[in-house]
Amino acid sequence: MTYYVYVEPDPERRTAAGAAYADDSFDVVHQMSDLDEHLQRNPETLLVVIGATVDLEEALSFAAYQRVQRPLLGALLLRPSVEPDVLARAMRSGIREVIQELDIEGIRASAARSVDLSKALSTTMRGTDGTLNAKVITVFAGKGGCGKSVVATNLAAALSAQGTRRVLLVDLDLQFGDVAIMLQLPPARSITDAIGMAGRLDETGLRSVLTAYRPNFDVLLAPASPAEGEHVSRELVSEVLEVARGMYDFVVVDTPPFVTDQVLAALDLSDWFVPIVTPDLPTLKSIRLTVEMFDLLEYPRERRLVVFNRADSQVGLTVKDVEEAVGAHLSVHMPSSRDVPVSVNKGIPITLDDPTHPVSLAMRRLADRCAGTAAAEPPPKRRMFAFGRKR
Ligand SMILES: Nc1ncnc2c1ncn2[C@@H]1O[C@H](COP(=O)(O)OP(=O)(O)OP(=O)(O)O)[C@@H](O)[C@H]1O
Numbered sequence: 001m002t003y004y005v006y007v008e009p010d011p012e013r014r015t016a017a018g019a020a021y022a023d024d025s026f027d028v029v030h031q032m033s034d035l036d037e038h039l040q041r042n043p044e045t046l047l048v049v050i051g052a053t054v055d056l057e058e059a060l061s062f063a064a065y066q067r068v069q070r071p072l073l074g075a076l077l078l079r080p081s082v083e084p085d086v087l088a089r090a091m092r093s094g095i096r097e098v099i100q101e102l103d104i105e106g107i108r109a110s111a112a113r114s115v116d117l118s119k120a121l122s123t124t125m126r127g128t129d130g131t132l133n134a135k136v137i138t139v140f141a142g143k144g145g146c147g148k149s150v151v152a153t154n155l156a157a158a159l160s161a162q163g164t165r166r167v168l169l170v171d172l173d174l175q176f177g178d179v180a181i182m183l184q185l186p187p188a189r190s191i192t193d194a195i196g197m198a199g200r201l202d203e204t205g206l207r208s209v210l211t212a213y214r215p216n217f218d219v220l221l222a223p224a225s226p227a228e229g230e231h232v233s234r235e236l237v238s239e240v241l242e243v244a245r246g247m248y249d250f251v252v253v254d255t256p257p258f259v260t261d262q263v264l265a266a267l268d269l270s271d272w273f274v275p276i277v278t279p280d281l282p283t284l285k286s287i288r289l290t291v292e293m294f295d296l297l298e299y300p301r302e303r304r305l306v307v308f309n310r311a312d313s314q315v316g317l318t319v320k321d322v323e324e325a326v327g328a329h330l331s332v333h334m335p336s337s338r339d340v341p342v343s344v345n346k347g348i349p350i351t352l353d354d355p356t357h358p359v360s361l362a363m364r365r366l367a368d369r370c371a372g373t374a375a376a377e378p379p380p381k382r383r384m385f386a387f388g389r390k391r
């Protein structure tokens with residue numbers, strides 16, 4: 001696992017570093033401008049060593065930006081000589097240490113200190129009790145094509161709120177997951193890469209199988225080939241979600257159109273259940289069966305946020321019909337719009353591309369409910385199903 005990246009425009013210095021640190025493994029990039037892409041591809045990176053010939057202003061503005069975007073990432077600055085004014089400015093921008101470029105031992109020691117600090121910070125950021133702080137939100141429907149993946153990707157984008165919250169989107173549609181396509185992500189890493197770590201998955205291990213999408217917004221993709229998905233156990237899904245809970249504010253889970261063992265693992269750990277319904281009888285029938293199962297499993301009703309997708313379709317079913325079938329209030333009404341398939345084909349969630357679109361507004365309302373920043377709705381008047389004890 002490579003935690004370090006060294007940025008140095010000067011080829012001679014790059015070669016010298018290779019010899020000096022032959023026993024350490026680190027990645028090298030040539031320009032500061034290449035760094036962001038490198039960090040996107042290697043989200044497990046904990047340290048950037050900024051080489052002695054990198055422009056000082058570029059180095060300082062990078063550090064100041066990353067201090068907010070990736071607070072766990074450490075930055076060390078190498079200089080031909082350590083000047084007091086440079087040192088002061090570096091510290092103010094968030095650079096952890098400034099070291100003379102030939103001080104190999106000093107660089108090694110600073111690097112080790114910085115990585116230790118990043119690891120310790122990642123533990124503290126888990127919350128005061130050292131564990132669980134993310135809310136897990138599972139999006140599901142009893143039938144295909146209701147808009148689960150559209151809702152999951154847009155809800156995750158809305159929750160991320162331009163990177164001010166840490167969000168992980170997990171594609172549990174292990175056979176035919178669409179998240180990679182909907183976000184235009186290369187399917188290089190997937191949940192199946194975590195199989196070898198089952199039983200001992202930690203934060204670094206999980207990070208190594210994630211794909212960064214935006215700052216503070218990562219994705220755990222479904223495998224590229226449908227057959228691989230079969231090897232993902234229910235236990236692995238639980239383990240992934242438990243570890244992710246310590247790393248994010250929200251974990252959004254997209255699911256296949258039926259309840260699998262892996263989906264049950266996610267549901268068992270969920271804080272919010274987001275059923276998607278559309279106004280057609282087959283969907284209502286299947287969601288009703290799903291809801292009955294939820295009642296049997298005692299997933300609390302007050303934790304269900306029903307999304308009524310294509311709510312404006314004039315097809316003869318009223319809101320009341322739908323609410324009766326689902327046995328719950330409809331929390332969010334999402335209109336039908338051709339801009340939705342257009343956004344899917346474009347590979348950019350509509351919430352990011354057109355934040356004031358009615359669909360985007362609906363997704364932000366849902367995000368506000370999940371984040372607890374919107375008023376709760378009144379409890380349902382009618383109990384549709386005789387069984388099902390609320391927790
Ligand atoms: N509100 C909407 N208006 C217009 N089209 C929509 C809307 N919601 C979803 N769609 C379209 O419906 C199709 C199915 O959506 P999506 O892939 O999100 O469904 P799904 O439930 O994830 O399907 P699957 O079960 O196959 O995974 C997509 O082409 C999407 O663009």
Ligand SMILES: [Mg+2]
Pocket residue numbers: 148149150173178255
């Ligand atoms: Mg889908």
